[in-house]
């Protein structure tokens with residue numbers, strides 16, 4: 309196993325980690341209270357944090373707080389100390405804006421080095437960074453981390469798929485960073501160009517910025533001949549590098565010397581015991597320019613008890629399968645897109661490209677799932693298609709508890725994405 313000196317905090321004994329967390333929590337809570345009006349208003353009578361469990365007495369922060377204080381209202385540093393801004397586009401209206409001091413950028417680079425090291429990358433690796441460069445945090449976050457690791461970085465950014473494949477092949481790339489859906493697109497396009505990615509030196513993919521299931525991972529690993537690692541992060545907290553899987557691929561280690569995790573009941577806001585599933589809440593322990601206390605991520609996960617095979621003492625969380633706000637209610641039943649993905653990919657003959665379309669007919673919700681099937685199945689006799697259709701419909705009904713219309717489509721029918729895939733189209737409120 310490779311070891312990078314920056315990874316030392318990953319192995320801290322629990323008591324030392326807790327002491328470090330408490331020290332940083334005290335400072336960040338004081339900073340937020342002193343420097344940011346929103347926190348000062350919500351923390352009237354604040355007199356310090358005396359133990360880690362007391363974090364539960366601090367107020368939550370939500371995405372709407374970032375929108376309401378747009379653009380600079382949550383900054384705790386004067387603008388002369390802010391050396392970088394990033395922004396994340398919302399679904400509507402203004403983006404949310406985040407700020408970094410020089411120290412914040414150093415922390416970000418540090419956690420990204422540790423993230424790459426955790427999945428076995430070293431200075432000898434050639435990393436193709438296909439995350440978008442720009443206001444989106446993915447590109448620059450991965451870039452500086454990979455450089456500081458000592459790896460060779462190819463700052464190709466997103467898009468231009470043919471060029472991506474040429475570089476992947478000609479530059480002997482060993483690791484790639486992008487969204488999992490974009491990597492699927494690369495695999496497919498490469499096949500059409502006569503390049504089998506599984507035959508290239510590429511051995512690892514660092515995939516994030518959208519949820520993906522274990523079934524999707526299995527497909528990617530087999531067809532790409534790589535190990536696919538899940539990286540987690542969010543703009544509000546720092547960008548990519550909040551947590552990552554190690555080589556054990558058994559949960560994501562949270563860089564908890566900088567990001568303090570809690571799991572709460574999303575309905576009551578009450579902290580849940582270790583191991584229970586709930587909403588992930590994160591506190592930035594070292595952020596200077598824009599500290600966030602108890603930020604509600606809307607991501608549903610659980611902390612995994614017990615030590616990891618890799619020896620890291622950093623606590624792990626389960627992969628994010630769903631967000632509390634991506635739940636669809638169809639005919640009164642709760643449906644998560646991840647359930648649909650898992651059910652579809654469990655059936656042989658499907659391709660990992662699908663869309664969920666919701667409509668309303670005479671007041672009744674209708675769910676149609678479009679699934680691409682392999683060209684062998686698609687060009688086969690009608691019998692094979694019908695059989696597959698029935699198996700998929702049965703698998704969906706079994707998983708979801710409601711019937712969905714399944715429509716099988718040929719390869720390349722569903723639009724490919726160069727960033728985050730859009731898979732759900734809810735047209736129920738359109739006239």
Ligand SMILES: [Zn+2]
Nearest residue numbers: 554616618620
């Ligand atoms: Zn581990």
